[in-house]
Amino acid sequence: PEHELQAHFERTIARDQRIEPRDWMPADYRKSVLRQTAQHAHSEIIGMQPEGAWITRAPSLRRKAILLAKVQDEAGHGLYLYSAAETLGADRAELTDKLISGAQKYSSIFNYPTLTFADVGVIGWLVDGAAICNQVPLCRSSYGPYARAMIRICKEESFHQRQGYELLMTMMRGTPEQRRMVQDATDRWWWPSLMMFGPPDADSPNTERSMAWKIKRHTNDELRQRFVDMTVPQAGALGVALPDPELRWNAERGHHDFGEIDWDEFKRVVSGDGPCNAERVEHRRAAHEEGAWVREAAAAHAAKREEVAAA
Numbered sequence: 442p443e444h445e446l447q448a449h450f451e452r453t454i455a456r457d458q459r460i461e462p463r464d465w466m467p468a469d470y471r472k473s474v475l476r477q478t479a480q481h482a483h484s485e486i487i488g489m490q491p492e493g494a495w496i497t498r499a500p501s502l503r504r505k506a507i508l509l510a511k512v513q514d515e516a517g518h519g520l521y522l523y524s525a526a527e528t529l530g531a532d533r534a535e536l537t538d539k540l541i542s543g544a545q546k547y548s549s550i551f552n553y554p555t556l557t558f559a560d561v562g563v564i565g566w567l568v569d570g571a572a573i574c575n576q577v578p579l580c581r582s583s584y585g586p587y588a589r590a591m592i593r594i595c596k597e598e599s600f601h602q603r604q605g606y607e608l609l610m611t612m613m614r615g616t617p618e619q620r621r622m623v624q625d626a627t628d629r630w631w632w633p634s635l636m637m638f639g640p641p642d643a644d645s646p647n648t649e650r651s652m653a654w655k656i657k658r659h660t661n662d663e664l665r666q667r668f669v670d671m672t673v674p675q676a677g678a679l680g681v682a683l684p685d686p687e688l689r690w691n692a693e694r695g696h697h698d699f700g701e702i703d704w705d706e707f708k709r710v711v712s713g714d715g716p717c718n719a720e721r722v723e724h725r726r727a728a729h730e731e732g733a734w735v736r737e738a739a740a741a742h743a744a745k746r747e748e749v750a751a752a
């Protein structure tokens with residue numbers, strides 16, 4: 442009976458155990474985990490574009506090899522996460538359609554342009570740094586396949602963060618022009634990185650329930666604060682300024698205070714009206730259409746093998 446299944450589900454959550462694909466779960470739990478994993482998968486796939494644009498223009502063979510590996514990792518993350526979404530009953534082709542039609546979201550951060558090679562470094566440092574901050578606690582998310590995907594993803598994200606920081610350190614030891622590039626990229630990516638954590642807790646419709654179900658382990662504002670506290674000393678070590686005159690240590694709180702985020706900009710970008718939204722989705726649509734023959738060939742091959750096996 443349903444109330445016993447419900448009680449078993451609640452006990453599993455209360456004991457910090459995992460919900461697995463075959464377990465009974467409330468329809469809203471399934472819907473919410475699916476919403477988050479699908480958005481997360483889409484973010485990884487769209488996230489290949491801003492940096493992918495620099496693969497052909499990397500300044501050395503070494504930088505190119507690193508960047509190639511990184512962008513391939515993002516594709517892999519997308520695939521783990523789409524697989525996790527499939528365990529909840531989602532259809533892969535439908536997920537892609539929903540991304541392309543705008544019915545499902547992806548992270549706001551990937552709707553900003555990458556103007557110089559310093560952006561590759563700053564994305565590694567700030568964007569992947571923010572991603573790690575958000576995703577390490579998700580390794581303890583209550584949905585098993587999502588939590589396990591996160592463990593692997595976080596290991597790879599750490600490599601991404603380090604490659605970005607190392608690139609920036611190299612550039613900061615370079616010419617005045619290179620240092621200017623790093624500062625300029627930091628100025629452009631800082632605020633959008635803070636927006637990655639989502640709306641303030643008071644305006645976050647999903648947080649309360651996702652925390653109760655342990656899908657999420659911390660609120661948006663908690664993780665944003667953790668990221669700011671972690672990043673300020675890194676900026677100091679690098680020798681770049683963070684573009685916020687209100688950023689300062691608050692000894693009483695034991696945290697850094699920081700300025701107000703432009704939430705109108707956040708809403709615009711999330712609702713499809715950011716600097717690169719149209720371009721990103723169009724690129725994804727074209728790649729999907731160009732790949733149609735591969736999917737057809739794979740399906741035909743699978744059907745043929747089935748026929749042979751049946752004969």
Ligand code: ACO
Nearest residue numbers: 481484485547548549572636637638639645646647648711
């Ligand atoms: N970009 C786009 N949409 C966002 C963003 C953002 N930065 N932040 C919040 N939103 C959306 C939410 O998805 C939600 O939309 P929906 O209700 O239509 O699904 C809405 O804004 C309200 O936000 P919340 O109620 O706070 O949503 P939620 O509890 O899901 O928290 C968060 C948002 C923090 C992004 C959460 O979903 C999460 O931790 N996701 C996993 C991490 C992730 O997706 N990272 C992707 C970028 S990192 C990378 O790929 C390298």
